[in-house]
Structures are given as C-alpha cells and as structure tokens.
Amino acid sequence: MKKHRWSIALVALALLLAACGDTGGETTTTGGDEEPTTTAGEEPTTTAGAPAGETPYTELNAAIAGDYEGTSVEIVAQWAPDGAEATSFDLALQPFRDATGIEVNFEPTVEYETALQVRVDGGNAPDLAQIAQPGKMQQYADAGSLINLSEWFNVDQLTQDQVAGFVELGSHNGDLYGVYYKTDVKSIVWYPIQGFADNGYEPPTTWEEMIALSDQIVADGNGNPWCISIESEAADGWVATDWMEDILLRTAPPEIYTQWYNHEIPFNDPEVLEAAEYMSQIWFTPDYAYGGNTYINATFIGNTQDPMFDPAGPQCWMQKQAAWIPGFWGENKDFTDPADWPNKPGEDVGFFYFPTIEEEFGQPVLGGGDMFVMFNDRPEVRALLEYLATAESSAAWIERGGFVSPNVNVPLDSYTTYPETELSTMVANATTFGFDASDLMPADVGAGTFWSGMVEWVAANGEGTEEIFQSIEDSWPAG
C-alpha cells in the first residue's frame, strides 16, 4: 500500500521532469556554450564604411583587405543592455563589420564587473572587454590574464593620437594593456545663465576672478555663491576628493599628481596641503557655501544645487559637477526624458571650465574614461582593438551624443550635441588629463579614509586640516 503511494508520486514527478526536460535539452544543444550570433556578418562585397584605405595599424589594414573575413570577435562592455550607450556602441562597431567582414559580437552585460571576473576566472574570457578602472586593468595584468599590447601595437601612433595621459593610464609597469576609447570630464562648473546675465556676472576664467565673483555675489546680497554637498549613500565624500584632485592638478606639476596617488610622496605632502588650502578658500569661507558646512555634509549630491532653482531666484550660483548632473536639477528630477526638462543644460544652465590656478601648469582636465583590454590574441581581435583606437570608430556614437573621444584626430566640428560640443574642446585643449586619483589609490584610502577624512574635515568646518590629512596618510596600507 505504502509503495503504491510513492510510485504514483514518482510517475508524476517523472512526467513533470520529462515535460520540462524537453525544452531544457533542446536549448542546450542549440544554445549551449556557443555564443548566440547577435549580428550576422554581412557579405563584404564592398568596403563601404569609414575605415577605408590605409590606416597606421597593420592588422586593421589586413582586415580591411579581407584577410580575416568570416572570423568573429567577442567584445563586452558594461553599457546597460538596450540602453542608449549600448546601442550607440553597437552602431559604432558597424563600419568595422562592414569593412572587414569580421563578425563582431557585442554583448552589453548587467552586473558587469562581477560577470567579467567570473568569466576570466573560469578561463572563458571574452576577446575584448571594456574597463573603467585602471586598477582593475592592473589586477588583470598582474594575474597574467591580459595580452601585452606593447609587443605589437603601434604605441607611437596611439601616443600621437590621444590626449596626453591616456596612454600612461592604459599602461602598467611600462607596458600598454588598455586602449582608451571614451572619456568623461569632471572639471566643469555649472551656473544659471539668465541669473548671471541679469546681474552682470561673467563666467570666471582664472581663480582670482572666481574668488572675486564669489565675493561680488555675497556683497550683492544674492545669497551664497557656491552649491556644494557630498552626501552620497555609502560613498559620502567623493565629491570632495574630486575637488582636491582638480585643484592639485592646477597647483602642482602632473608628476606630483602621479606621485601622490602612487604614494611616492606622502598623502599629506606640502603640495597637497597647499591644494587643500585653495579648496578651503571656497568651501569654508563664511557665506561662500550655501548652508555652510552642515549643508555640505547633510545634503545628497543630487540635491546639491536645488537652491539654484529656487523660485525666488538662485540662492547659490556655482556648482562643480560632471556632465551627468543636469538630470538632478530642480524639477528635472521628475522627468526621465531630457527633452522634457524644465531646466535645460546649455540654455538655462551653462558651465565654465574650472579655472587655472597657476598658469605654468596649463589647462589640466580631471576625468575618467573607458578603455578596452584584450584577453585573447588573434589577428582579428588585434584588428578590432586597432579600429577602436582610430578616430573613425567613434563617429557613430558622437553623432548620437553622449560621447567625447580621447582621440585628437576627431574633428571638433563633428560634435553637435550639448555639452559634448564644449567638453570635446576642453579635452582637445587639455595640457594634462588627470584621472580621478581616488580611483587609482588603494581602495582602503581612495574609497575609504580619503572619503571619510573629507567628511570629517567638512564637519570640522576646515579646522584641523593637518591632523586629518596626517591620519589619511597613516591609513595608507603597508607594502
């Protein structure tokens, strides 16, 4: 009797499994481990598309000549699937596909960094992968996962083509591992255009002018000149580290900046303390920052500039933040489509370049970017990486907006979308491109004590600078 009961259950289970198993089996055979073909390689009957003719790159030339026709390359990036960035990048790859007949499978991935790590650890690395953090590239390089590009890549050409600093950022221990493709600029200060015009304020071009303008705003009784705040969920303080870095690039030679994040000079080197001095001039001068130091610590970064959009007129006038911020301006928060924003970047709010401090250090730009690294060495993979180093590879994305190339050969007039029109000029004119130093420091400092130290500094209203910077120095991990 007992046995009967369980055999019935068993049959039922078996039936269910069989039903489900069917589909399971089918997909394993067709799908399985093979990457699904997302783009069918078109017949390369004509070499239509941009990279025609001779390029400075060997494998790319061979590819255009049709040598690798029918092969395929897999490239991955963190740009969200179905998002504008992924679409733009896929379009940017199309000229290469058309010209070479190489099948390029681009897979935008969610949970990108973990997914990539898992694939690399599992010996199933993609051919090319986008990486935003130089530290991550260094980790992969140290683990021996990356192909050393110096051995065959035309590094001289790349150095010539890109804004100063990018080749170094893509290098590790003197060898090139990553080729930069896209940049982000942080060295900009936003201001209300109408408000400036009404009061006769001019966007400042030097530090002195900026201080004079700040004093002017205070004297005019127009509220506070600066909108600053650093509360950012579990990452409080990073806005302050960006300020520090941007100022240090302007008060010290680029070597000092590099030595600073490499800890070849102490974290609290006199040069750094001098930069902190400049920073506190804006952050902690009474009446400069809206709401004082408590506002800076207690206000979410997406609300920093809310007083700028006060119905009674701007209560604070200048905000240093990268180009992603317009979505957070006042009522803009309520709309997802930029076309609906009541406060339009470029029309209602513009930006100026965070001014030079000491002229001898030129016009540095602080920012970040995306590089591509190579895990598998095949000629067609080389060809695609070389293509990504050319100016042509970004044309499609530039047209769609949201992209600034590190390549100086990209014609500036090809940028037609705001704010890329101005950011591209800034990048092209940059004497140095400084990568976000806190991202280059060990995480204990760069995402730890540097952040929390800035929060403490703000809480102390700029007092005790030396002790705080000393404690950050002390927290630098040994070895």
Add this chain to the structure above:
Amino acid sequence: MSEAVELQAPVQNGRRWGVLRDVVISVGVIGLIWLGLRVLRDPEAFSEWGDLTGKLAQAMLALVLGIAGIWALFIVVNSLVEHLPARAAELVRPWIFVLPALAVVAVYLVYPAIRTIIQSFTEVPEGGGIFSNYIEAFTDPAVQIAIRNNVIWLLLAPAAAVVIGLAFAALADRVKHESLAKTFVFVPLAISMVGASVIWGYMYAWRVPGTDQVGFINGVIQFFGGEPIPFLFEIPINTYAMIVIMIWLQVGFAMVILSAAIKGVPVELTEAARIDGASELQNFFKVLVPSIRGSIITVFTTIAIVVLKVFDIVYTLTGGNLETEVVALRMYDAMFRFRNFGQATAMAVILFLAVVPIMIVNVRNLRKQGIEA
C-alpha cells in the same frame, strides 16, 4: 546502496528482486532530480517559453523539485533502508532524515566559519605574522572607534529596550484596550532595519535653518523657534540618534515576551504580597521582576546579540562616517570596499568571539527555564 544489496545477498529470490527494484527506482529518482537541477541551472532552458511563462515554468519546476523531489528522495532512501536487517535499519533510519539538515549546516555554516577563522590568520599582508590582522585590527584608529561604539551600543540599547518594554508590559497589563496599545509598540518589530533607518532618516533630516524642515524633529524644533540640529552629522549625537532607532525597534519584542511572562506569574503570588502589605512598587520590583527573571535575561541577551551585530542602521544613515563606525560595518567595508579579506575575516572572528559569551548565557538560561518548567 551497494552495501544494501550485499547485505541482502543470501536472502530468498523474491526479496532480492524487491531490492533490485528499489535500487533501480532510487537511481531513477536521483537521476531525475539531478536532471531537474541541471535544467534549473541552465539560464536558457525556458527561454523559448517567453519571458513570463518561462520564469513561471522555472519557478514551478523549482517548487516541484524542492518539495516533491525531497519527499521522493526520503521515500526511496527509506525503502532501501527497509531492506536492511531490523536493528541496522533502526540505527540508520534517523540519520537518513537528519543527514540532509546536518549536511546543509556543515556546508553553509560550519565550513565557512572554519575557513573564516583560518583566513584571518593566513590572509596577511606580505611580511606580516599570523596575528598581523588582529594587531592591525586593534591598532587601527577606525577599528578602535568601531569597538568603542559597539560597547556604547551594547551598554545602552538592550538595557533601554528591556526597561521600556517591561514598563510598557506592566502598564499595558492594566489598561482597557491592552492589545491595541501593545500593537503600537509592537509594529516597529515588523519593519526591517533598513526601513526603520530610512524612516528615522526623515525624522532626523536637517535642512538649512529658516527653510522648510523636512525632518519631523527639526520641524518641531524650528516651529518653537529653536535651531535645527543635524542629528546625524554631529559627533557624538549621531551615534546616540542611531541607538534610539534600535531601541524603538526592539522595545516591541521585549514587551511581547515580558508581557507573556507577566501573565504567567500566578495571581495568588501578587495577591499574597498585597495582603501582606506590599506597595505597588514593591510588588513590581520584589515579586514580579524576580518571577520573570528568566524571561528578562532571555530578552536582554537576544537584543544584545542583535545590537552587537548592528550594521544596517549605521550603513544606511551615516556609512560609518564621523565616528559612527561599528564592527560589523567595518567588516563589510574591509570585505567589499577594500577587498581586504584578512581584515574582514579578523573582524568577523572578533565579532563572533564577542557574541559567544552572550550566546552561552542565553542558552544556559533557556535550558534552566526548560528544566524548571
């Protein structure tokens, strides 16, 4: 399984066939379950079914596998055990039922715990001794602050929760709408720590003095002409402001247990005390409290363990900034932000060691109560 077959070898033909049949069925069931798990692991398995139906089918399969599969597994293994000699079967059978649970505990609890302890000694920076993670833990100023804060939390939160909970339980015992009154105190317990932190984040919110205050408390303060206080951004109010949240969350728990305990105290006892001339306060402190001592200890230690592990509140509200760091948050940061496994595991072991004595008190107390009852 092969053992079962061997043992049964000399027995008569019919039973041997029975064994063979059960073995075949067992292998079949295990094979089916294995196949089912394989299908579950294949992300593409249901892709042809469309997004929603595919997901539903996958969930169904998981349900069937989880419930019917385990059920079938127990039954077939049990059927095999039945072929053993009676005494051996009695010996083996309990293990069949306990073993999966034990295996799960071993794999997901015991093994990681042991590995964590080992890692805290082996994952050391180059040139560091085996204790270097612990030395660093106790010399790093951030960790010292974290440990100090955990002590402050431990001193304040459990005691306050128990006192308030006890007072409420004793008072609510005498009001008309007891359950309604208790519900209000109990509801916070149903809110997650992160949820409570977000709620209290608004309670404490600070806006520039003179502008509209979003935060309730500062709204009241400003209404009466006071200067809004940045509760979460001023040392040392920030730590105490967060301890209040923990107390608010735990009072309900303390109240429910203690209220039940108070109701368990025989009425004759308090009546007798009253007849002997004890005042209400004497009655409370000298009769009621000693009678529910066991429950008070249980509640206190349980809350103490929760408090020692406090993480969510601090993570959500201050991120450990401005001297609010606690040990559990430090562990999380070491692990996921700084990728310093040695430091993280050392913090885990320290936290574990701190919890153990309280656990012992708790278990002992429970056991004593069990014996007394």
